[in-house]
Amino acid sequence: MTRQAPMVCVRNLSKSFGTNRVLRSVELSVAAGEVVCMIGASGSGKTTLLRCMNLLTIPDLGEVLIDGEPVGQMDGKGRFRPLTDRDLDRLRARMGMVFQRFNLFPHMTAVENVMLGPMMVRNTPKIAARSLAEEQLTKVGLADKFDSYPSKLSGGQQQRVAIARALAMSPKLMLFDEPTSTLDPELVGEVLETMRQLANDGMTMVIVTHEMDFAREVADRVLFLSDGQIVEEGPPTAIFGAPQQEKTRNFLRRTLRHQLTPPTRLRSLDVANNRQAGKSP
Amino acid sequence: MGLRARLEGLGETLEYNFNFAVVQQNWGYLASGLGTTLLVTACSLAGGLVIGLIVGVIRLSRRPYIAAIGWAYVLVLRNTPALVQLIWVYYCLPILTGLELNTITSCIVALALHCGAYVGEIVRGGILGVDIGQVEAGRTIGMSHFQVLRKIVLPQAIRRMLAPLVNEAVTILKFSALVSVLGVADLMYQAQTLATTTFRPLEIFTFVALEYLILCVICSSFATILERRFAKAD
Numbered sequence: 001m002t003r004q005a006p007m008v009c010v011r012n013l014s015k016s017f018g019t020n021r022v023l024r025s026v027e028l029s030v031a032a033g034e035v036v037c038m039i040g041a042s043g044s045g046k047t048t049l050l051r052c053m054n055l056l057t058i059p060d061l062g063e064v065l066i067d068g069e070p071v072g073q074m075d076g077k078g079r080f081r082p083l084t085d086r087d088l089d090r091l092r093a094r095m096g097m098v099f100q101r102f103n104l105f106p107h108m109t110a111v112e113n114v115m116l117g118p119m120m121v122r123n124t125p126k127i128a129a130r131s132l133a134e135e136q137l138t139k140v141g142l143a144d145k146f147d148s149y150p151s152k153l154s155g156g157q158q159q160r161v162a163i164a165r166a167l168a169m170s171p172k173l174m175l176f177d178e179p180t181s182t183l184d185p186e187l188v189g190e191v192l193e194t195m196r197q198l199a200n201d202g203m204t205m206v207i208v209t210h211e212m213d214f215a216r217e218v219a220d221r222v223l224f225l226s227d228g229q230i231v232e233e234g235p236p237t238a239i240f241g242a243p244q245q246e247k248t249r250n251f252l253r254r255t256l257r258h259q260l261t262p263p264t265r266l267r268s269l270d271v272a273n274n275r276q277a278g279k280s281p
Numbered sequence: 282m283g284l285r286a287r288l289e290g291l292g293e294t295l296e297y298n299f300n301f302a303v304v305q306q307n308w309g310y311l312a313s314g315l316g317t318t319l320l321v322t323a324c325s326l327a328g329g330l331v332i333g334l335i336v337g338v339i340r341l342s343r344r345p346y347i348a349a350i351g352w353a354y355v356l357v358l359r360n361t362p363a364l365v366q367l368i369w370v371y372y373c374l375p376i377l378t379g380l381e382l383n384t385i386t387s388c389i390v391a392l393a394l395h396c397g398a399y400v401g402e403i404v405r406g407g408i409l410g411v412d413i414g415q416v417e418a419g420r421t422i423g424m425s426h427f428q429v430l431r432k433i434v435l436p437q438a439i440r441r442m443l444a445p446l447v448n449e450a451v452t453i454l455k456f457s458a459l460v461s462v463l464g465v466a467d468l469m470y471q472a473q474t475l476a477t478t479t480f481r482p483l484e485i486f487t488f489v490a491l492e493y494l495i496l497c498v499i500c501s502s503f504a505t506i507l508e509r510r511f512a513k514a515d
């Protein structure tokens with residue numbers, strides 16, 4: 001290894017849905033071991049940028065390289081042509097993805113959800129896959145939920161199973177698409193804690209999030225997106241402490257007020273507490 | 282023993298004495314059609330399920346010309362009468378392909394083709410009903426399209442497909458009576474033969490209707506049991 005290629009390299013990436021230009025010539029490079037958080041208003045293109053990295057969304061123009069390998073090629077006109085399915089599957093197996101709505105397989109138990117990838121993609125024998133899955137689930141704190149179906153788990157537990165499922169493929173890169181935004185407030189912490197551990201273990205992570213405190217604490221670099229462009233990027237202290245761009249300042253003022261003002265936060269916690277109190281007599 | 286009925290029409294009154302003894306006397310003959318009916322139904326259904334699975338998946342292909350093949354298949358088979366298809370397969374297929382099929386085989390082929398179109402739509406609906414996030418989750422762990430279909434999408438789709446599939450099974454069971462037109466000795470054919478020789482059509486066809494009714498009810502209740510078992514697994 002003479003030169004370490006960046007884990008993710010995005011060049012001149014553009015994507016439109018109809019007439020709506022979601023990404024405008026985005027350039028981004030993520031080093032191995034780096035934790036990058038993407039923030040921005042909804043519709044700013046953060047999720048699309050993330051999904052372009054593993055081609056769940058196919059970009060119109062530009063280039064994406066994962067661990068030095070292109071996920072697609074440009075034809076003569078610079079238009080994007082994804083890899084053949086087979087090569088793409090191979091590349092995707094190196095990236096884990098965690099979704100906003102978990103997307104666990106409802107007809108399989110937690111452990112079966114985690115076993116499936118190794119068995120189908122890596123041809124791991126069933127017994128080995130099972131012990132691998134149990135190890136991963138134990139790591140995310142679900143040692144007592146191996147044989148539970150997703151419908152019997154809380155949102156936070158489901159999301160941790162989803163993280164374990166992605167980790168079972170030993171990815172070099174983890175993509176998170178708003179992993180806590182559909183969770184009840186009292187369940188957000190356990191998922192963030194799992195992600196924090198993953199970051200401490202040196203995993204390369206790209207995270208779309210609305211959890212500003214988490215971004216401030218865990219991210220090596222924060223990107224602020226607006227209208228399909230990276231408006232500002234830098235270490236969290238700079239972005240949150242002294243944002244240079246007007247758009248960033250406006251966004252942060254709105255978001256942080258929303259997150260920190262006691263009434264909203266407390267009200268939702270009160271509701272949660274009441275609900276719990278109501279359950280157990 | 283008998284049952285009297287007054288049939289009134291055209292200003293005349295007819296007296297008809299129902300005599301179900303004819304059914305009792307020819308029990309064995311009538312029942313001999315049952316095996317053929319069940320055989321034709323089972324084979325057509327099995328063929329229809331295989332064809333339907335392929336057609337349903339083909340219709341969802343990302344390649345438009347492949348999807349169009351499935352679309353055309355469903356279009357033709359759903360918009361022509363089953364009886365016409367049956368006769369067409371029996372008379373025209375051998376001429377076009379040079380393939381000589383015996384009567385019962387061509388009946389099974391025709392009904393399977395017919396059934397396949399409907400099952401194809403059921404399969405398509407079932408697959409479309411599965412959340413796209415499930416497919417994405419499978420693809421992101423590196424599973425191929427086919428693996429995702431087999432391990433993730435179809436197991437979930439099948440639960441949705443169960444009820445309409447039983448519906449289709451019942452339909453094919455009833456449609457199997459059409460094969461009597463080509464002289465296959467099923468329940469209906471045996472009944473027709475008996476009716477013309479005994480001049481007792483009312484009793485015989487009433488009895489045959491009863492037989493189909495019982496068969497279809499058994500088929501439907503089997504589905505209810507299956508559905509309950511699936512519900513328990515959730």
